[in-house]
Amino acid sequence: MVWISGVGLTPYGRHPGPSALDWQVTAAGRALQDAGAERRDVDAVVVGYATTLGHLMPANLLAQQMGIRPRTAFGTSVGGATGLAMLAQAAVLVRAGAAKQVLVVGGEDRASGQSTGTSTATLAQVGHPAYEVALGANIPAYYALLASAYLDRYRLDAQALAPLAVQMREHATLHPGAHFRDPLTVPDVRGSRVVADPLRLLDCCPVSDGGAAFVVRAEQASPRDVRVAGLGQAHLHQHLTEAVLEDLGARRAVGQALQEAGLNIGDVDVAGVYDSFTVTLALLLEEIGLAPPGGAGALAAEGHFDRSGRLPLNTHGGLLSYGHCGVGGGMAHLVEVVTQLRREAGARQVPRPLHWGLVHADGGVMSAHVTAVLEGVS
Amino acid sequence: MTPDQLDWTQGRPVVLVSTCRSCSYRWYLPRDVCSFCGGQEIARDPSAGTGVVLASTTFHRSTDRRRSAGAAVGIALVDLDEGVRVMGRCPAQARPGLRVVAAFTPVQQGGYPPSLVLDFKVASP
Numbered sequence: 031m032v033w034i035s036g037v038g039l040t041p042y043g044r045h046p047g048p049s050a051l052d053w054q055v056t057a058a059g060r061a062l063q064d065a066g067a068e069r070r071d072v073d074a075v076v077v078g079y080a081t082t083l084g085h086l087m088p089a090n091l092l093a094q095q096m097g098i099r100p101r102t103a104f105g106t107s108v109g110g111a112t113g114l115a116m117l118a119q120a121a122v123l124v125r126a127g128a129a130k131q132v133l134v135v136g137g138e139d140r141a142s143g144q145s146t147g148t149s150t151a152t153l154a155q156v157g158h159p160a161y162e163v164a165l166g167a168n169i170p171a172y173y174a175l176l177a178s179a180y181l182d183r184y185r186l187d188a189q190a191l192a193p194l195a196v197q198m199r200e201h202a203t204l205h206p207g208a209h210f211r212d213p214l215t216v217p218d219v220r221g222s223r224v225v226a227d228p229l230r231l232l233d234c235c236p237v238s239d240g241g242a243a244f245v246v247r248a249e250q251a252s253p254r255d256v257r258v259a260g261l262g263q264a265h266l267h268q269h270l271t272e273a274v275l276e277d278l279g280a281r282r283a284v285g286q287a288l289q290e291a292g293l294n295i296g297d298v299d300v301a302g303v304y305d306s307f308t309v310t311l312a313l314l315l316e317e318i319g320l321a322p323p324g325g326a327g328a329l330a331a332e333g334h335f336d337r338s339g340r341l342p343l344n345t346h347g348g349l350l351s352y353g354h355c356g357v358g359g360g361m362a363h364l365v366e367v368v369t370q371l372r373r374e375a376g377a378r379q380v381p382r383p384l385h386w387g388l389v390h391a392d393g394g395v396m397s398a399h400v401t402a403v404l405e406g407v408s
Numbered sequence: 409m410t411p412d413q414l415d416w417t418q419g420r421p422v423v424l425v426s427t428c429r430s431c432s433y434r435w436y437l438p439r440d441v442c443s444f445c446g447g448q449e450i451a452r453d454p455s456a457g458t459g460v461v462l463a464s465t466t467f468h469r470s471t472d473r474r475r476s477a478g479a480a481v482g483i484a485l486v487d488l489d490e491g492v493r494v495m496g497r498c499p500a501q502a503r504p505g506l507r508v509v510a511a512f513t514p515v516q517q518g519g520y521p522p523s524l525v526l527d528f529k530v531a532s533p
Binding site for chain 1: 417435436437462463464465466467469481483484485493494495496497503504505523525526
């Protein structure tokens with residue numbers, strides 16, 4: 031079996047000073063402390079890329095900085111899905127008996143370590159250099175195209191996605207570590223400046239500094255440990271031009287994870303779903319089956335995804351409001367779901383019994399999909 | 409690469425569509441293997457350049473001084489009549505459902521030699 035025995039999460043935001051490595055060390059330290067784990071007992075270190083660091087060997091670098099000498103160490107790059115992809119590889123190592131205690135880390139000074147222009151240009155490289163990037167397209171443009179197709183398909187106007195941003199911000203108001211905490215309304219979202227039509231600034235996640243980490247073990251050591259009940263992945267395309275909009279990969283990844291856990295989507299009590307843009311969240315929720323086609327925004331407007339609603343979602347505020355520091359972005363969703371399952375979310379705690387959690391991340395332009403189904407046993 | 413295998417990304421004003429000679433699967437982004445059947449005999453032929461907009465967006469390019477201060481750029485996903493999807497520039501007023509036709513606009517980027525971008529125009533009725 032595979033257990034998450036520790037999680038660590040820093041505040042996300044514009045916090046100049048720490049380097050990407052500093053953020054990683056801080057998050058990793060928090061996760062080890064949460065797990066009650068000693069550094070000398072970590073036998074595998076897996077670290078995601080940081081665009082401000084550009085290091086060829088991020089896991090070796092972190093291990094040295096933390097005084098860890100693991101038997102296994104490697105870096106990982108799967109775009110926004112990296113955090114969960116690293117969890118999936120940690121599970122493989124543990125199940126194979128190749129590691130007993132895996133430290134998984136992501137962290138970056140993405141906001142403070144480079145200009146917005148540099149971030150945008152770097153991230154645009156997920157597009158095809160000759161057939162997409164050369165047109166002047168960038169990540170907000172790719173997601174704006176997805177939004178354009180989505181709104182047209184369901185005959186919705188652009189306001190339809192705004193309630194998702196409002197709900198994410200509502201959740202973030204209760205998290206002291208969130209990048210943005212001031213409440214929002216739908217008119218606020220629609221009134222923010224156009225980034226790439228129909229997406230406004232508040233339809234887009236910010237660029238943040240921060241870090242997150244997990245400790246993954248082969249054995250349960252504490253009643254606070256959360257079991258990894260199922261994992262799934264799908265990688266159907268890289269470039270938006272090749273995406274099949276009705277089958278992006280989320281349904282397949284979630285289906286595999288649920289099947290391994292022996293569950294249906296209706297069994298999920300609390301969720302963390304990647305929300306780089308409001309349209310990302312809508313497409314994923316609908317493809318996964320947590321919202322009807324074209325209906326994610328309307329469900330959000332009804333409070334369905336609220337902490338007190340039918341399917342509490344991204345109760346930390348998501349990428350949209352907690353923030354996005356790169357690889358750590360999608361990891362924060364898992365930290366929050368684990369915290370909810372442990373009933374340690376304080377003011378954010380979902381006021382109902384929680385048994386099963388689902389976390390889904392995507393990377394690139396809806397290109398890479400990874401899902402984890404978690405069981406709280408406390 | 410023979411001249412008839414060049415497309416707009418290499419300065420020749422044409423969109424090429426790939427077709428697998430074994431299974432007839434069609435695609436756009438160049439590759440030497442059919443992702444449907446694994447066949448390695450690929451034909452690359454010019455598209456008529458006509459199609460329908462699936463999705464469109466407009467944004468302003470960043471300048472060194474300010475975001476959103478540069479020229480407006482329209483980008484679209486277009487489903488060509490040959491059954492493949494391409495990304496190209498488009499007019500600011502383009503919307504899903506609009507019929508368009510491919511054109512090729514020269515661009516000058518920094519010190520590089522001028523190149524072409526795929527630039528869809530509204531098709532005349």
